[in-house]
Amino acid sequence: MIEWEAAQCPQKYQQPMALIAGTLEGSGTQTHIMELVKELGLDTFPQYNIGKKVHHMGGPGARVRTYRNSIPALSPLVLRDLTQFLWKIDRLCATVRVEDPSKTPNAVELDSVTLHSYTEKHVWTAELKEELALCSRSVFGMEPSQMSFLFFLMYAAAAGGLLPLLENTAGSAQEFKIKGGTQQLSECLAERVGLRNVRLRAAVTAIWQDAEWARVTIAAAGAAATFSCRAAIVTCPPHLAAKIHYDPALPSRREFLTQNMPVGHMIKFIITYQTAFWKEKGFSGEIVAGSSTDCPFCVTFDATSPGGNAALVGFIAGRQASQWGSKEAGQRRNAVVSSLVKYLGPEAASFIHFEERDWAAEAYSGGCPVNVMAPGLLTYYHPSLRKPCGRIYWAGTETATQWCGYMSGAVQAGERAALEVLAELRPTGLEPEE
Amino acid sequence: MIEWEAAQCPQKYQQPMALIAGTLEGSGTQTHIMELVKELGLDTFPQYNIGKKVHHMGGPGARVRTYRNSIPALSPLVLRDLTQFLWKIDRLCATVRVEDPSKTPNAVELDSVTLHSYTEKHVWTAELKEELALCSRSVFGMEPSQMSFLFFLMYAAAAGGLLPLLENTAGSAQEFKIKGGTQQLSECLAERVGLRNVRLRAAVTAIWQDAEWARVTIAAAGAAATFSCRAAIVTCPPHLAAKIHYDPALPSRREFLTQNMPVGHMIKFIITYQTAFWKEKGFSGEIVAGSSTDCPFCVTFDATSPGGNAALVGFIAGRQASQWGSKEAGQRRNAVVSSLVKYLGPEAASFIHFEERDWAAEAYSGGCPVNVMAPGLLTYYHPSLRKPCGRIYWAGTETATQWCGYMSGAVQAGERAALEVLAELRPTGLEPEE
Numbered sequence: 001m002i003e004w005e006a007a008q009c010p011q012k013y014q015q016p017m018a019l020i021a022g023t024l025e026g027s028g029t030q031t032h033i034m035e036l037v038k039e040l041g042l043d044t045f046p047q048y049n050i051g052k053k054v055h056h057m058g059g060p061g062a063r064v065r066t067y068r069n070s071i072p073a074l075s076p077l078v079l080r081d082l083t084q085f086l087w088k089i090d091r092l093c094a095t096v097r098v099e100d101p102s103k104t105p106n107a108v109e110l111d112s113v114t115l116h117s118y119t120e121k122h123v124w125t126a127e128l129k130e131e132l133a134l135c136s137r138s139v140f141g142m143e144p145s146q147m148s149f150l151f152f153l154m155y156a157a158a159a160g161g162l163l164p165l166l167e168n169t170a171g172s173a174q175e176f177k178i179k180g181g182t183q184q185l186s187e188c189l190a191e192r193v194g195l196r197n198v199r200l201r202a203a204v205t206a207i208w209q210d211a212e213w214a215r216v217t218i219a220a221a222g223a224a225a226t227f228s229c230r231a232a233i234v235t236c237p238p239h240l241a242a243k244i245h246y247d248p249a250l251p252s253r254r255e256f257l258t259q260n261m262p263v264g265h266m267i268k269f270i271i272t273y274q275t276a277f278w279k280e281k282g283f284s285g286e287i288v289a290g291s292s293t294d295c296p297f298c299v300t301f302d303a304t305s306p307g308g309n310a311a312l313v314g315f316i317a318g319r320q321a322s323q324w325g326s327k328e329a330g331q332r333r334n335a336v337v338s339s340l341v342k343y344l345g346p347e348a349a350s351f352i353h354f355e356e357r358d359w360a361a362e363a364y365s366g367g368c369p370v371n372v373m374a375p376g377l378l379t380y381y382h383p384s385l386r387k388p389c390g391r392i393y394w395a396g397t398e399t400a401t402q403w404c405g406y407m408s409g410a411v412q413a414g415e416r417a418a419l420e421v422l423a424e425l426r427p428t429g430l431e432p433e434e
Numbered sequence: 435m436i437e438w439e440a441a442q443c444p445q446k447y448q449q450p451m452a453l454i455a456g457t458l459e460g461s462g463t464q465t466h467i468m469e470l471v472k473e474l475g476l477d478t479f480p481q482y483n484i485g486k487k488v489h490h491m492g493g494p495g496a497r498v499r500t501y502r503n504s505i506p507a508l509s510p511l512v513l514r515d516l517t518q519f520l521w522k523i524d525r526l527c528a529t530v531r532v533e534d535p536s537k538t539p540n541a542v543e544l545d546s547v548t549l550h551s552y553t554e555k556h557v558w559t560a561e562l563k564e565e566l567a568l569c570s571r572s573v574f575g576m577e578p579s580q581m582s583f584l585f586f587l588m589y590a591a592a593a594g595g596l597l598p599l600l601e602n603t604a605g606s607a608q609e610f611k612i613k614g615g616t617q618q619l620s621e622c623l624a625e626r627v628g629l630r631n632v633r634l635r636a637a638v639t640a641i642w643q644d645a646e647w648a649r650v651t652i653a654a655a656g657a658a659a660t661f662s663c664r665a666a667i668v669t670c671p672p673h674l675a676a677k678i679h680y681d682p683a684l685p686s687r688r689e690f691l692t693q694n695m696p697v698g699h700m701i702k703f704i705i706t707y708q709t710a711f712w713k714e715k716g717f718s719g720e721i722v723a724g725s726s727t728d729c730p731f732c733v734t735f736d737a738t739s740p741g742g743n744a745a746l747v748g749f750i751a752g753r754q755a756s757q758w759g760s761k762e763a764g765q766r767r768n769a770v771v772s773s774l775v776k777y778l779g780p781e782a783a784s785f786i787h788f789e790e791r792d793w794a795a796e797a798y799s800g801g802c803p804v805n806v807m808a809p810g811l812l813t814y815y816h817p818s819l820r821k822p823c824g825r826i827y828w829a830g831t832e833t834a835t836q837w838c839g840y841m842s843g844a845v846q847a848g849e850r851a852a853l854e855v856l857a858e859l860r861p862t863g864l865e866p867e868e
Contacts, residue, residue: 112550112579114809120547145546146694146810205679239693243677245639249797252699252759256794256801259673260580260808262693265686322814325686360690363683367690374694374808375548376580380756 029160030175030408032415037178040188044176048302051284054343057130060294064343072288074127081128088122089153089162096157098401101150101378111150111379118149130290137291137318138299139165139173140372140405141264151373158404173406179306182407203364206245207232207392214391231421235395235414238371239263240364246392254384260377261398263367265321269314269336269356270303276310277347278302285312287343295339296324296332309352312340325358332356370405371398386416388424393417463594464609464842466849471612474622478610482736485718488777491564494728498777506722508561515562522556523587523596530591532835535584535812545813549578549586564724571725571752572733573599573607574806574839575698585807592838607840613740616841637798640679641666641826648825665855669829669848672805673697674798680826688818694811695832697801699755703748703770703790704737710744711781712736719746721777729773730758730766743786746774759792766790804839805832820850822858827851 037044052066055073065073074082092110097103104110119132136144140155156162164172178184190198202220209215214232218225234241242258249255278285285302289295300314314336316324324332333354340348359365373382386399395417400409471478486500489507499507508516526544531537538544553566570578574589590596598606612618624632636654643649648666652659668675676692683689712719719736723729734748748770750758758766767788774782793799807816820833829851834843 108579112548112577113554114546114548114551116546116809117548117551143546143810143814145542145813146808239689243679245677252792252794252800253756255673256696256699256756259693259696262690262808265690319814322687322690358686360686366686374580374696375550376577379579380577380753 030403032411033408036411043179047174049284051282053284054287056293057290059292078125078127081125092153093157096153098158101154108379111148113149115144115149115152134298141266141317143318147372148375150378208247209390231391233393233395233417250389257381257384260374261371263371265360266368267316267321267358271354272309272311272352276304278344296335464837466845467842470845477613481608483718485716488721490727491724493726512559512561515559526587527591530587532592535588542813545582545584547583549583552583568724568732575700575751577752581806582809584812642681643824665825667827667829667851684823691815691818694808695805697805699794700802701750701755701792705788706743706745706786710738712778730769
């Protein structure tokens with residue numbers, strides 16, 4: 001295992017790195033979720049990222065490297081390749097119209113190729129290709145072959161650029177965690193709505209509409225119930241929204257949309273220890289491993305909560321989830337622990353508890369973390385993403401234009417859909433209040 | 435309008451054309467449907483293809499060409515480009531394992547790019563690119579951007595090559611029609627099964643399974659009914675099978691599969707006339723028009739039935755269906771008729787009747803003619819295509835390995851699924867009869 005410091009990077013690559021750091025500082029932040037967190041009186045704490053990060057690419061026998069900065073331990077050649085790639089992506093991102101990607105210059109061509117095709121053409125080094133496949137897997141739970149390049153650009157643009165998606169530093173996707181866990185968001189919101197108004201363990205099976213009402217049928221523990229309302233907001237991801245029976249049927253453009261938005265596949269695990277031995281050894285707990293290695297997961301982070309157990313969290317994603325998801329739980333756990341021992345030392349074998357969750361195995365999740373768009377969708381069917389269908393309105397993070405795919409996007413989308421409903425339902429004959 | 439005969443083709447391109455003709459003669463034929471047609475006592479008649487074919491590519495102002503052979507009126511350069519492309523595709527098709535495409539050499543790479551990306555890389559002329567987009571539209575109801583290149587190869591391989599998909603000559607997709615119409619196939623089969631055993635206008639909404647039974651719930655005109663059986667064969671296309679509620683839930687690999695198989699979009703029209711004036715003028719009735727022209731349809735054929743009205747059938751497909759599908763019916767009809775007048779003469783304006791069908795507008799069709807596979811699907815989730823889920827078996831033309839996407843494929847798939855069920859249900863302890 002060798003350590004690779006930014007200082008080792010030759011002088012001529014210092015400038016691109018400063019440029020990258022500059023991009024980060026200027027990036028957007030997750031304002032919608034942060035406002036909600038504040039409103040609900042919750043506290044955040046930063047993702048722990050002090051110490052050495054582990055980086056393993058290029059096959060099972062390749063050297064395991066460590067680094068301390070936000071730039072991985074890449075050779076000068078790969079670093080140059082990365083800098084150029086980021087520059088190209090940032091330039092393209094700046095041209096994307098997130099609200100209507102079909103208006104992006106050259107949209108049809110950008111939407112006709114996969115992210116894989118783009119990187120094959122514009123990335124020179126095998127290591128950076130592996131690195132980008134890993135990013136795709138850890139951000140989307142998908143391989144670069146499975147999504148439209150225009151979708152990828154739109155997703156990055158909605159986050160303020162590509163780097164904010166990938167980093168855990170200021171202004172980026174993984175910057176903060178919520179003290180006590182993110183489930184408090186749902187719990188606090190449910191309390192505000194009134195717990196008696198929230199139905200849990202009840203699946204919406206059908207939505208019927210007529211001139212007066214939307215009627216929502218739910219199936220709960222064998223019994224069905226129907227609720228009548230003036231408007232319904234569907235917040236579940238597109239592949240689940242597609243399973244609801246709509247009467248009258250939704251417009252075909254909406255159906256084509258949901259047929260072209262597959263969800264990612266990620267298995268999350270949390271492993272707890274008596275002590276955060278990795279911190280004592282100078283590691284941050286962040287490990288990234290390419291699919292060419294024999295490591296089942298693509299990424300881990302420190303997950304020690306304030307006052308709680310020492311823990312690491314990690315993800316088995318994309319083709320690795322497809323491959324490992326069908327194996328026995330014990331086999332998966334042993335493979336994860338072996339890799340942790342390899343990267344962090346023999347202490348990793350003495351864990352207290354290993355917990356995993358494969359959302360794909362849950363009928364009403366079906367996957368995670370987000371639905372992507374297959375090639376050719378944005379060009380032809382994107383306008384149906386947020387367009388209400390009669391009394392049915394669409395929310396969910398996939399419909400967001402800022403931090404699409406993240407909790408912040410879900411909040412933005414919910415607020416937008418709520419405003420649409422309020423505007424529609426205001427008493428006729430009255431002007432909206434100033 | 436100029437006529438372009440094969441004889442005009444320079445000597446050095448005669449050989450590739452012979453090669454193409456050779457491919458056709460050796461192609462597979464639609465044996466499964468032909469056997470069923472024979473068994474049911476139905477008659478076929480060949481698709482009328484005598485006379486000049488109209489060919490319009492390269493923009494609204496481009497010359498409208500006509501030709502008589504199976505090779506379109508292409509310039510020597512485009513013809514050479516086509517010959518090379520067909521040669522490459524045929525070579526690749528020969529390597530595809532239709533039963534398990536993930537075993538094809540280089541499968542991951544072939545499945546990571548769209549058909550569009552492949553043609554951008556391997557086709558030199560803009561005209562051939564337009565030609566191939568038209569083929570994609572008329573065969574799949576989709577743009578080349580919307581499907582995996584490996585899927586395209588598998589589909590062609592299942593038909594015996596690319597040319598059989600595109601032609602209406604011996605051994606190819608559009609060779610025969612059924613006297614009296616293809617609906618007779620369903621009618622005759624329903625009679626054999628017993629009409630009282632066939633439920634029409636009844637949608638399957640749920641399939642429940644336990645150790646003993648599969649229970650199929652259908653919703654018909656407001657009332658629901660449940661049928662218990664030992665095995666259920668689901669024959670509807672993947673995007674509709676995905677809408678059925680399964681309890682217990684299907685394995686996630688099957689769900690990922692249906693999320694990645696969008697259906698095509700085609701609007702079919704039939705226009706009838708007092709006389710087949712096009713035949714009198716030496717036209718076959720076949721028109722192909724690229725999307726760069728102002729013609730709404732991509733292809734028409736003669737559809738005069740024996741002893742019936744003179745008629746033409748045509749298709750508005752892919753991005754043209756997306757564009758024209760949302761317009762008024764009258765506007766669509768006028769655009770179709772204008773184009774027919776332009777290509778076949780002023781007689782086309784005096785039609786008797788214009789009938790169209792947009793299957794995308796029907797809730798229980800949702801599109802046509804076939805579901806394709808988005809990039810990245812075949813590599814990871816293809817094994818779930820035909821794999822039974824407990825007491826549920828999968829048929830439908832998308833699951834066929836010969837003439838996948840065609841009626842012949844549907845028959846092959848149905849026979850395969852029926853055999854699977856028979857093998858499973860045979861009394862235990864008994865050996866199958868010799």
